[in-house]
Amino acid sequence: xxxxxxxxxxxxxxxxxxxxxxxxxxxxxxxxxxxxxxxxxxxxxxxxxxxxxxxxxxxxxxxxxxxxxxxxxxxxxxxxxxxxxxxxxxxxxxxxxxxxxxxxxxxxxxxxxxxxxxxxxxxxxxxxxxxxxxxxxxx
Numbered sequence: 831x832x833x834x835x836x837x838x839x840x841x842x843x844x845x846x847x848x849x850x851x852x853x854x855x856x857x858x859x860x861x862x863x864x865x866x867x868x869x870x871x872x873x874x875x876x877x878x879x880x881x882x883x884x885x886x887x888x889x890x891x892x893x894x895x896x897x898x899x900x901x902x903x904x905x906x907x908x909x910x911x912x913x914x915x916x917x918x919x920x921x922x923x924x925x926x927x928x929x930x931x932x933x934x935x936x937x938x939x940x941x942x943x944x945x946x947x948x949x950x951x952x953x954x955x956x957x958x959x960x961x962x963x964x965x966x967x968x969x
Contacts, residue, residue, distance in 0.1 A: 881939035
């Protein structure tokens with residue numbers, strides 16, 4: 831672990847009050863850890879803008895499995911990009927609707943493209959890509 835460095839930050843009182851309220855709701859015990867998490871989050875976000883950077887992410891889709899060929903189309907997309915998909919979870923939400931969560935790993939550009947392709951498939955009711963990091967660059 832790297833050495834800790836102390837530094838000062840100037841911030842308006844009202845903004846600090848809002849920040850303190852937010853970190854309290856989120857369960858942080860001190861400002862330092864909350865600020866470290868904010869910095870890490872921004873660094874991870876930056877990794878996703880570097881298209882050749884290795885990343886990890888999830889694509890979550892909700893769809894009606896009774897819609898003509900939709901489940902098959904989603905499966906075909908996954909098979910074509912099997913090298914990016916680490917794992918998939920399929921959940922039956924009710925009689926008609928299913929949820930799939932795909933864990934993906936690869937270059938940021940490739941992971942984004944497969945996630946967007948799945949989400950934009952006709953018949954998908956809702957989808958979301960969640961981006962994270964492999965953790966190699968973060969302490």
